[in-house]
Amino acid sequence: MRVGHGRADLPVPDGTPMGGYLDRPGPSAGLLDPLSVDAITWFDGERRFALATADIICVNEDLAHRVRSDARSLGCELWLAASHTHSGPETGCVPGGGPTPAPWLDRLTDAVGTAVRRAIEDEHRCDGEARHGELHGVGADRSRPSAPAVVPLTVIAVRHRPNEDGRLVGCDEAGNNERLANRNGTGENERPANRDEAGEDGRLAGVLVVLPVHxxxxxxxxxxxxxxxxxxxxxxxxxxxxxxxxxxxxxxxxGDISTRHTRRSQDAAELDRLAAIVADRCLELLREPPARAWSAGSGIAWAVRRLELAPARLGEGPGSVPVDPAGDRAADPVEGPAVGPIESPARDWAGDPIEGPADDRAVDLAALAADLRAAEASGDPVAVRLARSRLEGVRARPDRSGREDPIGVHVHAARLGELSVVGLPGEPFLAVAESIAPGGPVMVLGYVNGYPGYLPTAEAYERAEYEVLVSQVAPGSAEALAEAARQLLEDM
Known part of the structure; x- marks a missing residue:
């Protein structure tokens, strides 16, 4: 297997509308750190697969179509994933999907193409190793303050393979890197990079980290x-x-994991603190015994399946009232969810209905506003943030009361040797990814090739939290995507 990496800058001029937050005070005004598009390509001698990640809030289907079409001209299957940074340009991140605004459709297409071409030019023989472990203290369920701050962490190590004479490209006679790296960034205790991490199989070329944290x-x-x-x-x-x-x-x-309950501040210093925890844990995992991801004779395969998800609907149910856009209370307060029958069933690529309940919940804005006032009076910052997010969830979502058309999405799966890779659109909850467990190493990515919005688990719809309130899809949608991914992997 040949593997390469490429990168392209993604400049954002001052005055650019920013994505991610409704209450942003204005457009961009300065740079904390540069944005980029990164790409990795794998080539087995016949098929080439590329994964590109862009520092943007979301990838809409029009952008995915453009970059995937361009990649096919290079003989390459491409997935484009968003990092989901909330401090980048607004790229049309609308729950349920929308168009990518000018000029970002063209700028991103060009940057992705540049990164992929550079990755292809960089391809060389590499083996792959997979490691999975727990990451503590960085991410947690953002709607449950008492939830443990533990998430899974996946690290894929890409290692140079020896030349015919057994030596590694870029290494000295002892097999160590010729260049030195400062491990802690302080200028002290320099030593050969990767000496502990390289092992017997080869020098480390790169790492791919999957971090399920907003x-x-x-x-x-x-x-x-x-x-x-x-x-x-x-x-x-x-x-x-x-x-x-x-x-x-x-x-x-x-979708449901963030730093809300783990961060101590919201500045550059806190970014460095949390990043150090992640990076140090990655190095710990690199020292543990790996599972083989791919090797010299490994092959590549991929598949895609289109699903049509039933839209979430707002209606009237027992003990609840419909949302009033003006915020007026129409009747009694919300007592709980009301679930009704399917009115617009999801259909898979063959046109067969996907069974599952539709969201027929009604929400009372006035009651949520009262909850926020009570939280503010209590002085509890966590309660205030949760109450405010619920209110924002109702106000942020488009009017869904009359929507009947299903929401089309694509589920992607690939095999890179022994490594199973799944690309899910939008913002799936962590439990959705954990339910996809084929034999052997696996990594599940979110924010890939489309943006239907939040994809909560069916169980999450029993709670009136932000992610459920703003979600555009009916309960059972996330489970349908997970089942499609499992079936794709089984069929490959």
Whole structure:
């Protein structure tokens, strides 16, 4: 297997509308750290697969179609994933999907193409290793303050294969990197990069990290452009692994996971602190015994399946009232969810209905506003944030009461040797990814090739939290995507 990495800058001029927060005080005004598009390509001698990640809030289907069409002209199957930074340009991140605004459709297409071409030019023989472990203290369920701050972390190590004479490209006679890296970024204790991490199989070429945490450390008040947590983790890994080792960080299934309950502040220093925890844990995992991801004779396969998801609907149910856009209370307060029969069933690629309940919940804005006032009176900042997010969830979502058309999405799966890879659109909850468990190593990415919005688990619809309130799809949608991914992997 030949593997390459490429990168392209993604400049954001001052005055650019920013994505991610409704209450942003204005357009971009300065740069905290640069945005980029990173790409990895795999080539087995016949088929080429590329994964590109862009420092943007979401990838809409029009952008995915453009970049995938261009990649096919290079003989390449491409997935484009968003890092989901909330401190980048607004790229049309509308729940349910929307158009990518000018000029970002063209700018992103060009940047992705450049990164992929550079990755193809960089391809060389590499083996792959997979490691999975727990990450503590960075991400947690953002709607449950008492939830443990533990998420899964996936690290894919890409290692150079020996030349015919057994030596590694770029290594001295002892087999160590010829260049030195400063592990801690302080200028002290320099040593050969990757000596502990390289092992017997070869020098480390790069690492692919899947981090299922919303990269939302910086606040809505910030107008500085930044890749946020994803960018900070990239920097921390490069500082520890040295200049010859690339690092690509992809956001996993982070729909319900963020730093809300783990961050101590919302500034650059806190980005560095959290990124150091992630990077140090990655290095710990690199020292543990790996599972083989791919080797010299491994092959590549991929598949895609289109699903049509039933839209969430607002209606009237027992003990509840419909949302009033003006915020007036129409009747009694909400007592709980009301679930009705399917009115617009989801259909898979063959046209067969996907069974599952539709969301027929009604929500009372006045009651949510009262909850916020009570939380503010209590002085509990966590209660205030949760109450405010629920109110924002109702106000942020488009009017869904009359929507009948299903929401089309694509589920992607690939095999890179022994490594199973799943690309889910939008913002799936972490439990959705954890339900996809084929034999052997697996990594599940979110924010890939489309943006239907939040994809909560069916169980989550029993709670009136932000992600459920703003979701555009009916309960059971996320489970349908997970089942499609499992079937794709089984059939490959």
């Amino acid at each position: 990269p939302t450390v910086l606040p809505a008040a910030s107008r500085l452009v930044s890749a946020d947590l994803v960018g900070a983790v990239r920097r921390a890994l490069r500082a520890r692994l040295g200049p010859d080792v690339w690092a690509l960080v992809a956001t996993g299934a982070a």
